[in-house]
Structures are given as structure tokens and as C-alpha cells.
Amino acid sequence: MSIVLITLGGTIAMGGVDAGRPGVVTRLTGADLTAAVPGLADLGVPLDVRDVRAVPSASLTYRQVLDVVDVASAAVADGATGVVVTQGTDTLEESAYLADLVWRHPAPLVFTGAMRNPTLAGPDGPANLLAAVRVAAAPAACDLGVLAVMNDEVHAARWVRKTHSTSTATFASPNAGPVGHVIEGAVRVLARPERREPLPRVDPNRLDATRVALYTVTLDDDGLLLGGITEGHHGLVVAGFGVGHVPADLAPLLGDLAARMPVLLTSRSGAGSVLRRTYGAVGSEADLRRRGLLDGGLLDPYKGRILLRLLLAAGLGGEALDTALARFR
Structure with missing residues (x-):
């Protein structure tokens, strides 16, 4: 069992500032992110960390998201149990949905991020990353398509929405609710939406x-x-x-x-x-x-x-x- 972690930047990785400019910017690598997660090593799940890019999610493109899907697909073909993608939450619902339209594997592809950056009190990134890895490694999460895991909730990409600009409970699925939860470290899947035949690959x-x-x-x-x-x-x-x-x-x-x-x-x-x-x-x-x-x-x-x-x-x-x-x- 192994999980591939693909990092794209975003609030979860914003741990620094640029001289003379206000606001945090991306500074943390995948290794930095995993090192900050209590209990991650205790899962006993090998992590293959891949820093693909470091940009605010507002700057992501369709082509870049589909490139991530290709990386994730190759990882699953090589034997990975599941894949976790960290990115900014601004466009997470769109990235996850785009990936879901073309994701052909039973293995989970899980998107996660953070609403509070690591320089603030109570950053939610470590907890979200731990939950996402748990979901990506869980047999119960197989054949659910692409998922978004935030705040210990598991959402289907086809339904998830960002509903608040700053709340850590921002992600919700208004029409269906979450398909599962992470409870005391266990992944509980409560609903299994029907998988739709993915779209064929589109020429970039x-x-x-x-x-x-x-x-x-x-x-x-x-x-x-x-x-x-x-x-x-x-x-x-x-x-x-x-x-x-x-x-x-x-x-x-x-x-x-x-x-x-x-x-x-x-x-x-x-x-x-x-x-x-x-x-x-x-x-x-x-x-x-x-x-x-x-x-x-x-x-x-x-x-x-x-x-x-x-x-x-x-x-x-x-x-x-x-x-x-x-x-x-």
C-alpha cells in the first residue's frame, strides 16, 4: 500500500512572506507539509511526495489540472493505492470536478487544502492532509470517483461547493451532503453515488x-x-x-x-x-x-x-x- 502526494501550492503551503509585500506566499514543500502532520507517520502508509508546482489556485489552468490527472493515473498504474492532491481552495471544487470527469480508476483521487495558513493559530492544513491520506488509503473509498476531503468530511467532486470565503467548514455538498466522514481516524462511507462513465481524453x-x-x-x-x-x-x-x-x-x-x-x-x-x-x-x-x-x-x-x-x-x-x-x- 502506498499513497502519492501531489502538491500544487495554495494556502496549505503558504508559510512565508516576500520582503516589502504584505501577505503570505507559498513556501512549503510536500516534505514540509508532511513533517507538520502529527500522526501521519503512524499510519504506516508510505508516501511518495511530488512537488508539481507552487501557485495560487486562482492561477491554475485546465491543462495543468489534466496534467496532474495524468501524473495520478501513472502513479495508480504503477501500483499506488490512491493519490492526494493539495491545492488552494479558491478553485478546488472546479479542479476536483474537472478531474472527476476524466478519472477512470477505482483508486481514490482526493483533493484537499486549507483555509488557515500555517502562520496562523489553528491551521487546518495538517488535519485535512491527514484525513485525505486516510481516505486515499481506505478500501471503502474505492470506486467513488474523485473526492474532496476537508474538515473530516468526504465530498464527491460532482457535488462539492465552496460556500464561505473564510470558514474552515466552507466545503459542502448542498444537494446531497457529504458521502462520508473521518471519525476517530476511521473512514466511514455513508453513500455511494453511481459512477458515470468518464469522458475520453481531450486533446490539450x-x-x-x-x-x-x-x-x-x-x-x-x-x-x-x-x-x-x-x-x-x-x-x-x-x-x-x-x-x-x-x-x-x-x-x-x-x-x-x-x-x-x-x-x-x-x-x-x-x-x-x-x-x-x-x-x-x-x-x-x-x-x-x-x-x-x-x-x-x-x-x-x-x-x-x-x-x-x-x-x-x-x-x-x-x-x-x-x-x-x-x-x-
Whole structure:
């Protein structure tokens, strides 16, 4: 049994400052992180530590995340029991979801990080890393897909959200709850969501060239920011009100866009699904579907953007695109 630890920087590794500049920056290596975790050596699980990069997660790219998936896949093929990835929490939910869409192995791939950096009282990084290693090594965590482990909770990547800017309890799965917990050092899996067939590998160059915009609808929205969006993008995700509504004046514009590119309708609410046929007014979910917008279901806007970009980069369109979306929404 062995676990590979891949480090990408983030708050969990921010243990230093730059002269003349306020705020902490990444300074800690994977060896530094593991040395700061009480009880980690007592697990008896060999750790293969790999420092891949050290950047704030706000600067990560799809290509870099998929490169990490490749490293993790090779590690599992070489016999690793599981893989843990440490990164900043700003984009952890997106990185984990992107990885989950292409992760083909039963072995756990676990993302974790920290909300309090190591220079503060009560940093949560050591506890989160210990819990993540426990989960990655646990037979019960196999075949759950990609997981996010924070605050002794185990979340499926497909559902997890960052819900608070500073709280150590920020990560939650509003639509489903955690799939498990770490209790007195034991991994307890309480729910086993159905694994979906992962997407085939996408050519990185095609992925880089495929652009999907995200537009959040607001009160009295004039839609001016949508002007010219088709010139630089291949798809659009709309984060609508509630169950998928927009101002009536915006509906014709979105319909015109849907005739020229895939437009995926999601909710900005933070939990729950867009509907399909409950409301019928202009700008309602039923009206927008009649105008050609695609149903985002339970996908939040951020996950919807990731999924749509991967599907478009794979060359899907029309009915094939809608069928593929239906597998994940």
C-alpha cells in the first residue's frame, strides 16, 4: 500500500512572506507539509511526495489540472493505492470536478487544502492532509470517483461547493451532503453515488482553443455584456435566477445566441436544479428551452462551464451534445 502526494501550492503551503509585500506566499514543500502532520507517520502508509508546482489556485489552468490527472493515473498504474492532491481552495471544487470527469480508476483521487495558513493559530492544513491520506488509503473509498476531503468530511467532486470565503467548514455538498466522514481516524462511507462513465481524453490543444463564457444574470439586466460574445467563444453558460429565469427583455437575445452557439442554462442560487416546464412566462425556463437553451439540471454554473468546455473540445454538438450533458446534469 502506498499513497502519492501531489502538491500544487495554495494556502496549505503558504508559510512565508516576500520582503516589502504584505501577505503570505507559498513556501512549503510536500516534505514540509508532511513533517507538520502529527500522526501521519503512524499510519504506516508510505508516501511518495511530488512537488508539481507552487501557485495560487486562482492561477491554475485546465491543462495543468489534466496534467496532474495524468501524473495520478501513472502513479495508480504503477501500483499506488490512491493519490492526494493539495491545492488552494479558491478553485478546488472546479479542479476536483474537472478531474472527476476524466478519472477512470477505482483508486481514490482526493483533493484537499486549507483555509488557515500555517502562520496562523489553528491551521487546518495538517488535519485535512491527514484525513485525505486516510481516505486515499481506505478500501471503502474505492470506486467513488474523485473526492474532496476537508474538515473530516468526504465530498464527491460532482457535488462539492465552496460556500464561505473564510470558514474552515466552507466545503459542502448542498444537494446531497457529504458521502462520508473521518471519525476517530476511521473512514466511514455513508453513500455511494453511481459512477458515470468518464469522458475520453481531450486533446490539450483543442481544449486550450475552446472558450466557454459564463454570464450571471442580475436584476434589471440589460445584457450589454453579451454583445460580441460569439466572436471569441464557442459556448455560453447562463446562471439564471432561481429555477432558470431571466428578465423578459433578455430572453430574445439569449435565443439568438442559442441559434449560433450552445447555451447552457443553470441556476445562480447555489443549490437545486433548473426546471423544465413549470413556468411559462417570457424569460422562464420553459420559454428559454423553446428558444434553444440547453438544460443544465443540477449543474451549478462553474461545473456546467467545465463540462460544456470539455464536450465542445471533443467536437460534440447538436443532439449528441445534449445527450452527453444529460449524463452529468
